[in-house]
Amino acid sequence: xxxxxxxxxxxLRLSIPLLFAAxxxxxxxxxxLANVALEGKLLISxxxxxxxxxxxxxxxxxxxxxxxxxxxxxxxxxxxxLYSRADHIVIGTAFNMLVAGLIPTVTRSWFGVTGxxxxxxxxxxxxxxxxxxxxxxxxxxxxYWALRETRWGLRLKAAGDEPEALRxxxxxxxxxxxxxxxxxxxxxxxxxxxxxxxxxxxxxxDMAGGRGFIALxxxxxxGWRPVQTGLACLLFAAADAAQMLLxxxxxxxxxxxxxxxxxxxxxxxxxxxxxxxxGPAASAPRAINRPLYK
Amino acid sequence: MxxxxxxxxxxxxxxxxxxxxxxxxxxxxxxxxxxxxxxAGKSTLMKxxxxxxxxxxxxxxxxxxxxxxxxxxxxxxxxxxxxxxHFTLVPTLSVIDNIMLGAESLSSFGRxxxxxxxxxxxxxxxxxxxxxxxxxxxxxxxxxEQQRVEILKLIARDxxxxxxxxxxxVLTPSEIEELFHILQRLRxxxxxxxxxxxxxxxxxxFCDTWLALxxxxxxxxxxxxxxxxxxxxxxxxxSDVPPLRERAVRDPGEVFLxxxxxxxxxxxxxxxxxxxxxxxxxxxxxxxxxxxxxxxELVDCILGLRTFSGDVSVGGRPVRLGETREVRDTxxxxxxxxxxxxxxWLDESVEMNAGLGFETSFANRGWLNVAAWSQTVTGxxxxxxxxxxxxxxxxxxLSGGNQxxxxxxxxxxxxxxxxxxxxxxxxxxxxxxxxxxxxxxxERRDQGAAVLLISSELDELLAxxxxxxxxxxxVAAGEFERLSGTMNREAIGRAMTCGATT
Numbered sequence: 001x002x003x004x005x006x007x008x009x010x011x012l013r014l015s016i017p018l019l020f021a022a023x024x025x026x027x028x029x030x031x032x033l034a035n036v037a038l039e040g041k042l043l044i045s046x047x048x049x050x051x052x053x054x055x056x057x058x059x060x061x062x063x064x065x066x067x068x069x070x071x072x073x074x075x076x077x078x079x080x081x082l083y084s085r086a087d088h089i090v091i092g093t094a095f096n097m098l099v100a101g102l103i104p105t106v107t108r109s110w111f112g113v114t115g116x117x118x119x120x121x122x123x124x125x126x127x128x129x130x131x132x133x134x135x136x137x138x139x140x141x142x143x144y145w146a147l148r149e150t151r152w153g154l155r156l157k158a159a160g161d162e163p164e165a166l167r168x169x170x171x172x173x174x175x176x177x178x179x180x181x182x183x184x185x186x187x188x189x190x191x192x193x194x195x196x197x198x199x200x201x202x203x204x205x206d207m208a209g210g211r212g213f214i215a216l217x218x219x220x221x222x223g224w225r226p227v228q229t230g231l232a233c234l235l236f237a238a239a240d241a242a243q244m245l246l247x248x249x250x251x252x253x254x255x256x257x258x259x260x261x262x263x264x265x266x267x268x269x270x271x272x273x274x275x276x277x278x279g280p281a282a283s284a285p286r287a288i289n290r291p292l293y294k
Numbered sequence: 295m296x297x298x299x300x301x302x303x304x305x306x307x308x309x310x311x312x313x314x315x316x317x318x319x320x321x322x323x324x325x326x327x328x329x330x331x332x333x334a335g336k337s338t339l340m341k342x343x344x345x346x347x348x349x350x351x352x353x354x355x356x357x358x359x360x361x362x363x364x365x366x367x368x369x370x371x372x373x374x375x376x377x378x379x380h381f382t383l384v385p386t387l388s389v390i391d392n393i394m395l396g397a398e399s400l401s402s403f404g405r406x407x408x409x410x411x412x413x414x415x416x417x418x419x420x421x422x423x424x425x426x427x428x429x430x431x432x433x434x435x436x437x438x439e440q441q442r443v444e445i446l447k448l449i450a451r452d453x454x455x456x457x458x459x460x461x462x463x464v465l466t467p468s469e470i471e472e473l474f475h476i477l478q479r480l481r482x483x484x485x486x487x488x489x490x491x492x493x494x495x496x497x498x499x500f501c502d503t504w505l506a507l508x509x510x511x512x513x514x515x516x517x518x519x520x521x522x523x524x525x526x527x528x529x530x531x532x533s534d535v536p537p538l539r540e541r542a543v544r545d546p547g548e549v550f551l552x553x554x555x556x557x558x559x560x561x562x563x564x565x566x567x568x569x570x571x572x573x574x575x576x577x578x579x580x581x582x583x584x585x586x587x588x589x590x591e592l593v594d595c596i597l598g599l600r601t602f603s604g605d606v607s608v609g610g611r612p613v614r615l616g617e618t619r620e621v622r623d624t625x626x627x628x629x630x631x632x633x634x635x636x637x638x639w640l641d642e643s644v645e646m647n648a649g650l651g652f653e654t655s656f657a658n659r660g661w662l663n664v665a666a667w668s669q670t671v672t673g674x675x676x677x678x679x680x681x682x683x684x685x686x687x688x689x690x691x692l693s694g695g696n697q698x699x700x701x702x703x704x705x706x707x708x709x710x711x712x713x714x715x716x717x718x719x720x721x722x723x724x725x726x727x728x729x730x731x732x733x734x735x736x737e738r739r740d741q742g743a744a745v746l747l748i749s750s751e752l753d754e755l756l757a758x759x760x761x762x763x764x765x766x767x768x769v770a771a772g773e774f775e776r777l778s779g780t781m782n783r784e785a786i787g788r789a790m791t792c793g794a795t796t
Binding site for chain 2: 080150152154157161162167169170171
């Protein structure tokens with residue numbers, strides 16, 4: 001019994017960064033902005049949060065800084081992708097590489113270490129995961145409601161499916177997408193902060209470990225819909241929890257090598273995506289990655 | 295009282311007059327048909343009215359006020375609305391969401407108030423037949439219903455003057471009738487409606503007045519009542535006959551291209567509905583029709599690019615889907631309508647483009663013999679008088695006329711071509727190049743080639759063709775022969791705009 005509660009607890013905890021990243025991705029992709037930059041946004045917000053918390057010893061200032069960095073990252077990514085009219089995937093990849101290169105450079109000049117922030121004291125970290133998990137669920141619920149019932153949701157979906165329909169009404173689809181990208185960055189940021197200020201004690205190099213991409217997979221598997229995407233995140237978190245549980249375990253006398261155990265979540269992601277059946281209800285926003293000229 | 299007045303409107307694109315001194319006035323609460331062939335200027339005139347195009351000269355008066363639109367937003371604010379030929383609807387949203395989009399009714403917290411929007415809209419409905427299931431997704435609607443959503447968008451925004459660009463092009467006959475009943479209701483409720491079209495049958499059944507444009511000028515205008523069909527046709531196509539190209543007198547030979555009862559079955563778009571045509575060696579057969587009557591589909595079927603039922607044979611060999619290579623090797627030169635996409639690789643050099651499609655003949659075990667390629671295509675280009683700066687110039691830099699001549703050089707030199715398919719061969723081409731293209735076609739015909747000439751320029755067809763088949767809505771709507779004297783401008787114009795029932 002203890003084992004089961006530990007397993008569930010571990011799933012919930014591991015799902016937090018996935019949920020925030022996937023919901024950020026949902027906001028941006030439903031507006032038509034393909035977002036492979038979730039990983040970079042997790043990293044930049046995790047880093048900004050940890051750096052400010054280390055400097056001020058105040059985790060709440062760290063939280064604010066992380067969210068600010070996420071939103072700024074979202075603005076930068078959105079502006080680059082929208083105003084260059086380039087392929088969003090290319091811009092997203094460039095953004096990830098920029099972040100991966102920038103953070104070690106900054107840590108070196110600020111903290112004299114390449115790629116990480118100093119260990120944070122208990123008092124400079126955020127108290128518990130529960131608040132983050134609840135917030136993620138609330139955001140999922142809000143999205144479910146807002147996509148259906150609000151003007152914001154209506155215009156977001158129109159920008160993602162048929163931006164021309166907005167244009168003829170004198171609404172800038174580009175503006176809708178840019179603000180969606182800023183909001184998406186802020187939402188993803190909570191996932192990054194959870195990694196560095198809650199689950200970890202400071203920023204360490206590449207601490208997102210591909211969670212941005214797993215979140216993207218969950219978003220696709222969930223058909224760009226909030227509830228299904230949330231469930232997909234829990235599924236991938238379960239794979240991760242299983243992996244942690246299996247580490248160091250043995251089958252008969254054979255100890256399973258850790259390197260094999262650790263690939264379980266990634267294999268699960270691949271398998272789930274391969275099995276996903278593309279139905280009309282679960283198809284991508286129609287105008288995703290379509291460049292806009294106005 | 296005139297609700298819309300144009301005074302000496304001219305619209306120049308470079309040296310070309312899309313509209314030339316057009317003056318006309320339109321009464322309110324009427325359905326006005328704006329007629330003309332492709333490129334006659336009817337869409338341009340409506341774009342000027344709607345603020346999408348700033349006229350070079352002239353003035354527009356709407357409801358007695360002199361108007362200078364900065365953009366469509368000004369026109370919308372003044373009570374104009376336009377339904378584009380290509381709908382701008384979000385298929386994944388419901389009918390009411392599409393209607394609200396951009397002018398949403400809100401309650402607290404930015405929530406959409408769909409009920410308020412529906413109630414407001416239903417109050418404005420002039421006819422019950424406009425009613426739709428407001429909560430249905432647009433993607434689940436038929437094309438006719440989607441068009442109704444576009445009209446409802448205008449009604450919701452209180453447009454008093456509505457412009458519909460070729461609204462019937464995508465509709466079935468029963469949908470067309472329904473659309474015009476709706477338009478008549480809108481008219482009876484005091485709205486003024488402009489319909490851009492070239493289908494005269496509809497104009498005579500449903501519209502109140504007509505304005506025909508020809509080559510950017512007013513060809514004629516009047517009330518439908520008391521106007522004869524022939525008068526409108528003449529205003530659209532003119533009555534002067536272009537000089538006929540001299541040609542050798544010869545009896546046509548064997549049938550080289552045979553298209554028999556060909557039908558296509560495409561859910562969206564135009565379909566051939568039992569089309570027949572034969573082209574013999576040594577004759578030019580023209581296909582006359584307004585754009586989008588099935589011409590592109592016909593070419594696709596002949597080349598094996600599209601599924602069809604019925605029989606197509608080229609040089610006695612039946613054409614099957616996917617056997618494009620085999621069809622071309624039977625000896626088919628293709629001058630495609632879509633020069634930039636189907637015939638050329640715009641960023642590549644003249645040299646490369648001049649040999650495209652003949653790689654195999656320049657290759658030895660997969661290695662291109664570049665020297666032979668270069669030498670051969672230089673010869674081809676020289677014999678067709680293509681003017682090029684260098685062989686390495688990107689083909690995008692050439693003029694339209696030289697691009698087209700390059701395509702002619704390639705298509706007619708690389709292989710023997712007993713069949714030449716020309717689709718809009720002179721569109722976007724300068725006068726000198728048009729002359730040489732026409733001469734080339736007649737020369738080939740005199741030498742015994744079968745030429746299928748598809749064009750929306752009646753002048754071009756009349757000058758070149760031995761026979762003309764009119765195409766209307768996917769069927770052959772009449773055949774006209776030069777020798778037997780049935781090749782008559784008005785009759786062809788009527789067949790292509792009214793269909794076969796004349």
